[in-house]
Amino acid sequence: MKKIDFTLNGKQTILDVEDNETLLHALREKLDIKSVKEGCSIGECGACTVLIDNEPHYSCLTLASKVSGHDVKTVEFLGDENLLHPLQEAFITYGAVQCGYCTPGMLLAAYSLLLKNEHPTDTDIKEAISGNLCRCTGYIQIVEAIRNAAGLCKCNS
Amino acid sequence: MVGSNRKRIDVIDKVLGKPVFAGDMKADRLLFAVVYRSPRPHAWIKSIDVSGALAQPGIVKVITGEDIPGKKRFGVIKKDQPCLAEGRVRYVGEPILLIVGETENAARKAMSSVKIHFEDIEAIRDPFTAEKSGTLIHEDGNLLGHRKVIKGNVERGFAESDVIVEHTYSTTWLDHGFMETEAGVGYLDDAGRIVVVSSTQNIHYKMKEISRVLGISEDMVRVIQSTTGGGFGGKLDVTVELFLALAVYYTKRPVMMRFTREESFVSNTKRHPLYIEYKTGAKKDGSIQAVKVTIIGDTGPYISYGETVCLRVAVHSTGPYEVPNVHADSRMFYTNNPVCGAMRGFGVPQLAFAHESQMDAVARILNMDPLDIRLKNGLRKGSSTATSQILHDSVGFIDTLKKIEPFWRERKKSSHTSGFGIGCMFYGCGNTAISNPAKCHLRLTEDGKIALHSGVCEIGQGSDTILWQILLETLKIDEKNVVLVRGDTDTSSDVGSTSASRQTYISGKAVYEAARKLNRYLDEKGYYRGRSLGDICEEAMTENNVIFDGYFDPPTTQLDKETSEGAPYATYAFATHMTEVEVDDKTGVCLVKRVHAAHDVGRAVNPRLVKGQVYGGVAMGIGLALMEEFIPGKSESLDNYYMPTSMDMPEIEVFIVEDEEPTGPFGAKGVGEPALIPQAASIINGIQDAVGVKPSQLPCHIERLKKLIEDKKSERRQEP
Ligand code: FES
Ligand code: FES
Numbered sequence: 001m002k003k004i005d006f007t008l009n010g011k012q013t014i015l016d017v018e019d020n021e022t023l024l025h026a027l028r029e030k031l032d033i034k035s036v037k038e039g040c041s042i043g044e045c046g047a048c049t050v051l052i053d054n055e056p057h058y059s060c061l062t063l064a065s066k067v068s069g070h071d072v073k074t075v076e077f078l079g080d081e082n083l084l085h086p087l088q089e090a091f092i093t094y095g096a097v098q099c100g101y102c103t104p105g106m107l108l109a110a111y112s113l114l115l116k117n118e119h120p121t122d123t124d125i126k127e128a129i130s131g132n133l134c135r136c137t138g139y140i141q142i143v144e145a146i147r148n149a150a151g152l153c154k155c156n157s
Numbered sequence: 158m159v160g161s162n163r164k165r166i167d168v169i170d171k172v173l174g175k176p177v178f179a180g181d182m183k184a185d186r187l188l189f190a191v192v193y194r195s196p197r198p199h200a201w202i203k204s205i206d207v208s209g210a211l212a213q214p215g216i217v218k219v220i221t222g223e224d225i226p227g228k229k230r231f232g233v234i235k236k237d238q239p240c241l242a243e244g245r246v247r248y249v250g251e252p253i254l255l256i257v258g259e260t261e262n263a264a265r266k267a268m269s270s271v272k273i274h275f276e277d278i279e280a281i282r283d284p285f286t287a288e289k290s291g292t293l294i295h296e297d298g299n300l301l302g303h304r305k306v307i308k309g310n311v312e313r314g315f316a317e318s319d320v321i322v323e324h325t326y327s328t329t330w331l332d333h334g335f336m337e338t339e340a341g342v343g344y345l346d347d348a349g350r351i352v353v354v355s356s357t358q359n360i361h362y363k364m365k366e367i368s369r370v371l372g373i374s375e376d377m378v379r380v381i382q383s384t385t386g387g388g389f390g391g392k393l394d395v396t397v398e399l400f401l402a403l404a405v406y407y408t409k410r411p412v413m414m415r416f417t418r419e420e421s422f423v424s425n426t427k428r429h430p431l432y433i434e435y436k437t438g439a440k441k442d443g444s445i446q447a448v449k450v451t452i453i454g455d456t457g458p459y460i461s462y463g464e465t466v467c468l469r470v471a472v473h474s475t476g477p478y479e480v481p482n483v484h485a486d487s488r489m490f491y492t493n494n495p496v497c498g499a500m501r502g503f504g505v506p507q508l509a510f511a512h513e514s515q516m517d518a519v520a521r522i523l524n525m526d527p528l529d530i531r532l533k534n535g536l537r538k539g540s541s542t543a544t545s546q547i548l549h550d551s552v553g554f555i556d557t558l559k560k561i562e563p564f565w566r567e568r569k570k571s572s573h574t575s576g577f578g579i580g581c582m583f584y585g586c587g588n589t590a591i592s593n594p595a596k597c598h599l600r601l602t603e604d605g606k607i608a609l610h611s612g613v614c615e616i617g618q619g620s621d622t623i624l625w626q627i628l629l630e631t632l633k634i635d636e637k638n639v640v641l642v643r644g645d646t647d648t649s650s651d652v653g654s655t656s657a658s659r660q661t662y663i664s665g666k667a668v669y670e671a672a673r674k675l676n677r678y679l680d681e682k683g684y685y686r687g688r689s690l691g692d693i694c695e696e697a698m699t700e701n702n703v704i705f706d707g708y709f710d711p712p713t714t715q716l717d718k719e720t721s722e723g724a725p726y727a728t729y730a731f732a733t734h735m736t737e738v739e740v741d742d743k744t745g746v747c748l749v750k751r752v753h754a755a756h757d758v759g760r761a762v763n764p765r766l767v768k769g770q771v772y773g774g775v776a777m778g779i780g781l782a783l784m785e786e787f788i789p790g791k792s793e794s795l796d797n798y799y800m801p802t803s804m805d806m807p808e809i810e811v812f813i814v815e816d817e818e819p820t821g822p823f824g825a826k827g828v829g830e831p832a833l834i835p836q837a838a839s840i841i842n843g844i845q846d847a848v849g850v851k852p853s854q855l856p857c858h859i860e861r862l863k864k865l866i867e868d869k870k871s872e873r874r875q876e877p
Contacts, residue, residue, distance in 0.1 A: 035174025037386075039336045040418045047336055050834035074277030075174040083434035088172040092164050095765040098773065099617025099638075100171030101336040101386030107172065126803040133795075135334050135387050136617045139803040 004068035008033075009077040023057075024048045026064035027074065035075045035104040039133070044116040045130030047107035050074050056109045056131070075104035078111060087111055090149035091142070098136035105132050110146045120150055158630040161767040163244050163499040165622045166641070167615070169385075173184035176384035179340035179356045184411035187342070188217055189261040190404045191414070193254045194423065195246035198280035198493040198789075199294070202244055202253070202273060210397040215263030219271075220255040220408050225403065227372025231395055233362065237295075238459040240370055240399050246275070247294055247458035249789065250423035257404045257412060257702055266693045268876035284432070284455045294458050294491040301456050301761070302467040304606075306474065306543050307720040314447025314482030318438030322518045323606040326435065326511040328855040331780070333500055334800050337386020343401030346379065348494035353401050354381040358388040358614045359654030364646045366395055367402040374486055382644035388616035389777075390499030391425050393654055394461055417722055419794050420646070426498025427787055429466050430455045431490075433511045439519045443530045444528060447482040448543075450474040450511070454497075454504070460499035463489045468716075469589050472725055475543045475584035476512035476522040477554045478534040483543045486837055494789055501774075502830040505584055506781060506837060513580045513838035515846065527579050527842070528565045532558055536731070544716060546552050546724040551826065553757025553816030554583065554731035560755035560812040561735045566791020568737070575739045575750070576847025580839030584724030586827040587659040587711050594710035596650035597669045599628075601703040605691030607634070607675065610642045613664045614647030618829055619766040620660045624668050626762050627822045631672035632679070636708035638690055646822040650706075658730065658827025661762060663709055665822040672708025678705065685862035711820060728818045730831040731757040734775070738808070738843035745863025747844060748807070749779050755812040756831060760824035768811045770832045775809055776801045 005014050008031065017026050020146075027033040027050070039047035041060045048059040051073040079085035087110055090096070092100050106129055113120055113128035120128070125146045126139070134142065170176050206221040215450065222229060222243035229243070230236045232385040242253050253273065258264030279292045286349040287299040315321060341355030349866075351371065357363055357380070358530045364380040371378070385392065403413040431454045438447040452470055456463035471487040519529040535554045541547050561579070568577045587593050599606045609628055615621040621641060629636055642648050679685065682693045697703045711727035737751040754771050761767045784799045817824025841852050850865040 029182075035175070037178070037337070038180070040795040042794055043798060045336065045418075053548065066539070074425055075172075080173065081169065084169075084172065091172050092168045095162075095165075095769050097165065097168050097171045098619065098769060099335075099337065099386045100384065101178065101617075103171050104174040125804070130802045130804045133334075133336060133800060133802060135336050135389070135777075135800065136773050137769060138774070138776035138801075138809070139806050141769060141808055142771040143806075155786075157760070 002065050003025065004065055006067045006069060007071045009073055017067060021064045022060055023050065023062040023064045023067060024059040029058060033074050035078065037101055046105045046109065047102055049108050049132060052153040054112055054115055056112050071087050073108065075107050076090055078107060087146070087149045090145040094141045094145035094148060096137065096142040096145040102132055102134040106134065106142055114150055118150060122147065159762050161505040161763065163622060163763060164625055165619055165727055166625050167621060177585060178234055178337055178386055179342060179354060179383040182342045182354065182413065184342065184344060186410050188257050188259060188404065188408055188410050188412045189264050190255055190257045190400055190412050191264040191268060192252045192400060193250060193256060193268055195251040196254055197246055197275050197277060199247050199278040200246050200275035201278060202242065202246060203276050204274045205254065206272040207254065209313060210267040213263065213267040215259040216256060216267050217259060218257040218389050219402070220407060225370060228369045231366045231370060231399060232460055232707040233394060233462060234464050235460050244831055248495060250495065255400050255404060257408055266773065280493040282492060284453050284496065287490035287492050293365045294493065295833035299491045301460060301489040301491055302464045302472045305428040305719065305721060306471045306483055308543055308545055309482035311447045311449050311482045311484040315438040318523050319441045321436065321438045322515060322522065323436040324514065324518065324853060326433040326514065326853050328510065329430045329433070330495060331500060331785045332422055332787050332798055332871045333389040333391030333425060335387030335389060335391060335825055338416040338418055339392065339396035339425070340415040341397040342411060342413045343405040345409055350377045350379055351402050351405055352379045352381065353398050354383050356383050356385045356392055358616055358656060360580040360614060360646050361612060361651040362654060363395060363398045367398060370399050371402055379524045380646045382614050385614065385616045386656065389501045390656060392616070393499045393656055394426055398583045405776055421680045422793060422798065426461050427495045429497040429504055431470065431504060431507045433508065433795060435511045435515050437515045441523065443523055443525050443533045445478055445480050445534050446823060448452040448475050448480045449484040452487040455492050455494055456489040457494050458491055459496050460526050461496050463497060464504065465589060466504040470508050470780045472544055472585070472589065472721060473505045473508055473583065474512065475537045476509065476579050476846055477731055478541065479536055479540040485543065491709050501777060502834050503657070505582065506834045509580060509582045509834050509838045510841060513835070513842060514851070517842045528558060528562060531579065531581055538676065544725060547793055551816045551818035552731070553814040555735040556814045556816060557731055557736060557755035557757055560814060561733050561753050564753050565735055572739065574742050574847050575737065576843045576845070578736050578738070578839045578842025580734045580835035580842060581732065582831060582834040583729045583731050584658065584831045584834060585658050586662045586728050586730055587726055590713055590716045590723060590725040592710050593659065593663065594655050594708060595652035595653065595667040596706065597664065597667045597671055597705050598650065598706040598709050599675050599696040602698045605694045606638055606640055608640045608642050609668065610649045612644070613651040613660050614644060614655040616655055618770060619763065622747065622766065623661050624664060627665050627668050628672050628821065631669055632676055658829045658831060662728065662821050662826045663711060665825060666709035666820065667707040669707065669822040670709060671705050675705040681825065688701060728826050729818055730826050730828060732831045732835050733838040736839040736843045738840060738847055740844060740847045740862070742848050742866050745859040745866060747783055747862055748777050749840060751807050752809045753812070755814055757816050758828045759812040759818035759821050760815050760828035761813045762823065762825050764813055767813055770828045771811045772809055774832025775836050776806060777833045779805055781855060782837035782840040783856050784858055786858065799851045
């Protein structure tokens, strides 16, 4: 057991975690953040993607104890009913969501990309989400959504 | 409303990460159940000792087949599959017992304390062995089904042909690969009824199975669909539902199940591997005279949808072409391989690979353009299908070819190893040659609204939104007056399953019918002349006239037992895909660069959702053609089963053809499976165009393609 102290979606969070506990488990089972999904638990699908210091990570492969002192973001950070993030708006407008299981992870991977690159090419976008599997959409409308959101959002502001 | 790109009605929640999938559910005193599965492909169970598992900390109950209170077998088509195996196992992954623990960890840990003594039986590993072997997987033998489609006289057709092309094709197992693995929660409600909430494609079927297996009446069971993370056919069969019901029955506590990806791979049904011998005869002018197809399938040890696939592939074996003489012979054999079931297209994508390879082969010999030979033979109004069904309406196949035509005629190879291929398909919407109705109802509510009660399972494809649009269009009403009550056997009627590209067409029509009735009622009561809906609802209550139901069963006929003559479907979808590929002839890497896809959907209720289906279908088609192969015993996780990523995707342009289907809602039919069906075929034809080799086995992955290219090079070198 270890106490960790980290920022979760902008809020300071203190939590007891097991030495071998994954961040995925801690977020879902201890902090009740169910938007972080499990699709494989071995780092192959991206459903469990979270941002650590704004970089996408597979939370199923990340030890919870390692995020102490870091900034962790999940999709809840992006927006809420009253104020959707432009990326979320674009996912809606361009039809980038079908079953929605991959969606939180996709949005976070996209958000991280736009932080670093305000005008990504389609290749940049495809690369940025290449670690996130989607079985429903064929990715086309996801890429379209990210491309169109890129012009609209200043993610770092 | 109909024809607009209305945003999905579930999408805001989904971009916020809010939907509750089954594995996200919570309950007080929630138990967790895991399945102990057979490690052997075929064996007698000599003894089961669960005492060690029961002694583990946190174990609440262990359930074996003996504990099942009602019927012990289940199945979509026939009740042949043991819920928990007794005495014998027939595939690796077959459930033997259920361990219920206080936590997931406790339940999983206890697995290693189960002791089962097996005595192996010879395992049948392919359908050819199954046919000959004296080892019988079931008492009645190893043949599950045999269906034929006979039209004209195929031998005469070949005799009258100028060219004959004969090839064999084979395909393998595929996994659905939905991102959300199978999951659910069961509990007892206040009335003591069994409630199961699960990730599923058909709530009413599962409700009935639970009632049979527990031996309780149907009204003591309630099944609710949780938000479902993809299905593709893999959540049609029972997955967690019967186990949850059993666990709740015995523990009286809420129970959760959530398969790991590994469990999902080993337990879920697979796409049927098919061996296809295909012979085509044509005249010099390119007109196809005769088609003879022999199909042998591996269905695994239990039926699931094996019979359905057996018949559907025979009926679709000629592809979307008018062929005067047909002999298709389709047989499915039991083996000790994974259970094969429904997967997007019910075997038709495999057949499309064969019939489209054949079309190109005939064209090549006749020196004809691949598009021209399809235009010449394509089904059109008045054509007769292989089952001698005359197509009267909504036959937009030629139009799909015409949409592609300008791009095809102007195609230019960008390098000496790039190529273009065409793939075409037709697909009967709805179940094959049986009644498959949908029922729904609209209710005027106490608070002055209209509630649509729908049993349709939305699995990501967008059916809820489609029904919503059909409803609003028919009622001509603002959507703030309407609510959707969905996915619950307590509040909806049976609509049949979300499969066979049938929900837009069949359930959509049922919604339309209900809405028409209500529309007339509202009109009578003055709604469209300004009277308030609240007022009308009140009056309806006093009249006791608040329910307006809708029903639709597509008109089909039974098929002749010997020849399959008849009308197995009321309507067909049609499509043409053209694909550009670039092959690296040293490494065998095939890049899919560009796809033009034209689909006759009757009427696009929501064009953006139609396109979403096509894009997703193209992705799955790339997997089927180039990378996906489930190898029993080897494919265990996403580490060794490869599905397309964003990097594998080409540019895709979708063309929607709307040849309206008179029986469909606003002319609509289905697109879910058609989206996938022609894609692999068009890639394979593109590969041949690019490097001159003819793949006969799917997937044509890197090593296979590399070998084909090398073999061809060495053949050339040997020629004098
Ligand atoms: S669950 Fe973490 S990558 Fe799949
Ligand atoms: S929308 Fe279903 S997995 Fe991406």
